[in-house]
Amino acid sequence: MGSPRLAEVLSRIDRVCASGRLPVAVFDLDSTLFTTGPRNFAILQEFLGEPGREGLARELAQLRQEEIGWNIQDCLRQRGVGDRALWDELRRFWTARFFTDAYVLHDRALPGAAAFVTACHTHGALIYYLTGRHVGGMELGTVAALRSEGFPFWRGRCVLHLKPSFEMGDAAFKDDAVADIRSYRGEVVATFENEPGNANMFLRSFPAALHFLLTTVHSPNAEPGDPQLIRSPDFIAG
Numbered sequence: 001m002g003s004p005r006l007a008e009v010l011s012r013i014d015r016v017c018a019s020g021r022l023p024v025a026v027f028d029l030d031s032t033l034f035t036t037g038p039r040n041f042a043i044l045q046e047f048l049g050e051p052g053r054e055g056l057a058r059e060l061a062q063l064r065q066e067e068i069g070w071n072i073q074d075c076l077r078q079r080g081v082g083d084r085a086l087w088d089e090l091r092r093f094w095t096a097r098f099f100t101d102a103y104v105l106h107d108r109a110l111p112g113a114a115a116f117v118t119a120c121h122t123h124g125a126l127i128y129y130l131t132g133r134h135v136g137g138m139e140l141g142t143v144a145a146l147r148s149e150g151f152p153f154w155r156g157r158c159v160l161h162l163k164p165s166f167e168m169g170d171a172a173f174k175d176d177a178v179a180d181i182r183s184y185r186g187e188v189v190a191t192f193e194n195e196p197g198n199a200n201m202f203l204r205s206f207p208a209a210l211h212f213l214l215t216t217v218h219s220p221n222a223e224p225g226d227p228q229l230i231r232s233p234d235f236i237a238g
């Protein structure tokens with residue numbers, strides 16, 4: 001069950017529109033609007049399908065995509081499957097595929113996500129998709145994935161902001177993005193993130209907004225999320 005506070009986002013959008021200002025709603029993509037489980041699972045299946053990996057494939061035959069968690073290598077390590085050489089090989093195999101146009105098409109929207117973002121847009125918000133996916137290999141797949149999962153895109157009042165390069169750090173990029181969000185001179189009503197550090201940063205930057213922390217997966221050693229963040233597993237209003 002999602003958060004009862006989601007409905008409040010829509011009323012806030014209505015209020016900001018009525019006051020003659022532009023409401024802005026900020027959405028992270030990976031593990032916020034989309035679950036990356038299917039992308040990870042497809043890469044793992046491809047790895048296991050290579051010649052000579054039949055034994056490994058049998059060992060992992062029962063693994064479901066929901067069990068993969070933050071990354072595939074840790075998933076294998078925690079199960080005591082494989083060794084360092086294999087995990088390193090899998091890491092290289094994964095890196096060459098995970099951050100590409102073709103593989104983001106495996107991602108699926110979180111429950112209720114497309115309907116909720118569409119409602120925010122219909123109520124009058126500017127939809128600001130903000131993602132650590134990079135320009136130069138992920139932009140076209142990202143747009144295709146947004147459209148195929150039913151998110152608003154080609155209809156005005158939708159921004160897609162990707163990281164300018166693969167090498168730039170995610171946190172530094174999101175810091176810079178705050179300046180871009182402010183440049184619309186609207187009012188940020190809500191932000192949605194799965195990384196507690198980013199959600200904390202949004203809370204500090206836009207203290208009057210509602211800040212949601214999606215309780216999907218987050219990076220290892222993440223800083224603790226501020227108690228004011230609204231925790232929700234999905235986008236189904238409770």
Ligand SMILES: [Mg+2]
Pocket residue numbers: 028029030031032193194195
């Ligand atoms: Mg994310």
